[in-house]
Amino acid sequence: MGPGLTFPKGAAVAAVAFEIDGGVAYKACKQVSTMSQSQPVLQVTDLTTQFDTQDGMVHAVNGVSFNLWPGEFLGVVGESGSGKSVTMMSLLRLIPMPPGQIVAGEAQYEGVDLLQIDIDDLRDIRGGKIGFIFQDPMTSLNPVLTVGFQIEESLKIHQHLPSAMREARALELLELVGIPSPEQRLKSYPHELSGGMRQRVMIAVALACSPQILIADEPTTALDVTIQAQIIELIKDLREKLGTAVIWITHDLGVVAGVADRVVVMYGGQIVEEALVDDLYESPKHPYTVGLLGSIPRLDQKGEDLISIPGSPPSLFKPPEACTFAPRCPWAYERCHTENPALAPIEGTRKVACWWDVENDRPRYDH
Amino acid sequence: MTTEPMQAPLESQPHDETALVNVRDLKKHFPILGGFFRRQVGAVRAVDGVTFDIRRGETLGLVGESGSGKTTIGRVMLQLDDATAGAVTFDDIELTATKGEKLRKVRPRMQMVFQDPHASLNPRMTVASIIGEPIKEHRAAKGPARKQRIEELLELVGLDPSHANRYPHEFSGGQRQRIGIARAIALNPEFIICDEPIAALDVSIQSQIVNLLLSLQSQLGLTYLFISHDLSMVRHIADRVAVLYLGKIMELANASDLYTDPKHPYTQALLSAVPVPDPKLEAERERVILEGDIPSPAHPPPGCPFNTRCPIAQERCVTEVPEWRELADDHWAACHFAE
Numbered sequence: 146m147g148p149g150l151t152f153p154k155g156a157a158v159a160a161v162a163f164e165i166d167g168g169v170a171y172k173a174c175k176q177v178s179t180m181s182q183s184q185p186v187l188q189v190t191d192l193t194t195q196f197d198t199q200d201g202m203v204h205a206v207n208g209v210s211f212n213l214w215p216g217e218f219l220g221v222v223g224e225s226g227s228g229k230s231v232t233m234m235s236l237l238r239l240i241p242m243p244p245g246q247i248v249a250g251e252a253q254y255e256g257v258d259l260l261q262i263d264i265d266d267l268r269d270i271r272g273g274k275i276g277f278i279f280q281d282p283m284t285s286l287n288p289v290l291t292v293g294f295q296i297e298e299s300l301k302i303h304q305h306l307p308s309a310m311r312e313a314r315a316l317e318l319l320e321l322v323g324i325p326s327p328e329q330r331l332k333s334y335p336h337e338l339s340g341g342m343r344q345r346v347m348i349a350v351a352l353a354c355s356p357q358i359l360i361a362d363e364p365t366t367a368l369d370v371t372i373q374a375q376i377i378e379l380i381k382d383l384r385e386k387l388g389t390a391v392i393w394i395t396h397d398l399g400v401v402a403g404v405a406d407r408v409v410v411m412y413g414g415q416i417v418e419e420a421l422v423d424d425l426y427e428s429p430k431h432p433y434t435v436g437l438l439g440s441i442p443r444l445d446q447k448g449e450d451l452i453s454i455p456g457s458p459p460s461l462f463k464p465p466e467a468c469t470f471a472p473r474c475p476w477a478y479e480r481c482h483t484e485n486p487a488l489a490p491i492e493g494t495r496k497v498a499c500w501w502d503v504e505n506d507r508p509r510y511d512h
Numbered sequence: 513m514t515t516e517p518m519q520a521p522l523e524s525q526p527h528d529e530t531a532l533v534n535v536r537d538l539k540k541h542f543p544i545l546g547g548f549f550r551r552q553v554g555a556v557r558a559v560d561g562v563t564f565d566i567r568r569g570e571t572l573g574l575v576g577e578s579g580s581g582k583t584t585i586g587r588v589m590l591q592l593d594d595a596t597a598g599a600v601t602f603d604d605i606e607l608t609a610t611k612g613e614k615l616r617k618v619r620p621r622m623q624m625v626f627q628d629p630h631a632s633l634n635p636r637m638t639v640a641s642i643i644g645e646p647i648k649e650h651r652a653a654k655g656p657a658r659k660q661r662i663e664e665l666l667e668l669v670g671l672d673p674s675h676a677n678r679y680p681h682e683f684s685g686g687q688r689q690r691i692g693i694a695r696a697i698a699l700n701p702e703f704i705i706c707d708e709p710i711a712a713l714d715v716s717i718q719s720q721i722v723n724l725l726l727s728l729q730s731q732l733g734l735t736y737l738f739i740s741h742d743l744s745m746v747r748h749i750a751d752r753v754a755v756l757y758l759g760k761i762m763e764l765a766n767a768s769d770l771y772t773d774p775k776h777p778y779t780q781a782l783l784s785a786v787p788v789p790d791p792k793l794e795a796e797r798e799r800v801i802l803e804g805d806i807p808s809p810a811h812p813p814p815g816c817p818f819n820t821r822c823p824i825a826q827e828r829c830v831t832e833v834p835e836w837r838e839l840a841d842d843h844w845a846a847c848h849f850a851e
Contacts, residue, residue: 399787403794442748
């Protein structure tokens, strides 16, 4: 590695390991109360997705399990190639098949397995009960159809509303997402709108049928920071008004800190850590999360040197037989190179997939 | 249309003689052609009168949203594009008035690291020939000496010298950016423009590249212009920061002053829009949410360019271009109401 690239052991952990039981109480209580009242609205177990490419089998998602609770804001954090988008797209079978194939897993939603049900039934759920916002507002709207048509389309298909009601609802939706002069905008084509406005239209389309779950795949990555702030406020607002559960996929730890209740961190096609948002930022347990939090500078303080995680993200051409982060991990020991740790519960609602206890600097499990 | 007066009259900011680079009232307008005869019907005012100095050994951060003109400023400074008006002086050589062989002689002293490491390296050239090209072009070294210099450069940027004969596609994004940096420092430049060098990289790789840039700066005594939209990273790397909006500088100050005490309402809004990776702080933070989008640089609003989105805009902001004023020691802003 290059000059000055170090990953100081322990320092980062010590810096973030304060106040474990003090400050997190508020959100934790809120979260636990919702959890105890109800069933998860979406229960994903052992999802495994692979792509059969010319260069070999790509193991994009390897045994991912998580729950989504009603009304919850779940942040999914990971770098490119970590499998965060493929996981969510697999749930709705939006990945191209072939080359993609969902090898194993279950996704329970309202008593059905989204991965097994008939594709026609799944179509009723997609865009109806589960909305999806894609990353790039420039390419995910149809350029030859008006904005109004694209919003009304899902109302027609899923709710079979008559034309007059559809138009009224489309207008209402554009108002809801804060688009100025919505009557005119219904007749506009996507190219007549700016990036931020297009992303608002995408949100309006996704919300058209009042979905129970909204999956947003890096919805603000292509936007400027002032526009990103507008969109984040909008989604927070809408979630409060409509009680939609949100899955927000992002690589930006800053965005997640402000909006999410709970966070899952993905690396190499697996979930490596899952925690309530306050817990995760205060005391990250997985070395990857530790490194990631240490490698981003902060706006509100002039920090010390940035920690850099040496090496590059893992190749997905091999099935994960050992810990995928081990080659970059300063704590890695023999076991990490031979056995892949499973995501296992530790204290409270937290889960981590690591053989090493970074806080106490010893192996997490005795055997 | 209010085209004049210019934002920063020359006399309003003292000419810093010791600075390595002086930019004075720089403008770059791209013509809009239209009609049957493709006559010029308008202009995109990408850069519309900016003035600043870059001091020796410092890092000046240049931040702004897309379309604010940051990349254009960098390209015009290195004479990759011609300026429409204004002057760029590099070590007392007025680049905007220098041409041909004379300009070629200065070029090795100023270099650029580009944003997209996938697009800025020729896929048909080996790493050695990519890094060796500037050395060859400027006849800095030949034969074994060149080979040795290439190996030295690869080592300096943290790459394995034995990979010199590989092609760019064999490297990851972060490694490719290291190749781009090696090429930029091949001729021992004094000044490097880093144009969003980390924007295309993954979070865990970004800090590797930033740490590399910082260590090269201290080893080689480089001066940087660091162009970025990532305000947190700019705070980390820059000594002074200029905030750009619609082709004009809104505020220029020491990094610590700018981030702790922003004077211009645009800087304030911009800073408050950046999320901080700390849930507790995020829950307490008051946000200034700007309405609307950045106007088109082809039709900038009259008066202050920010008046269409400014939370404190008044009539005066539409009629009068704000003066470029020094509000505190070395803290400049262009706003009628900033204090």
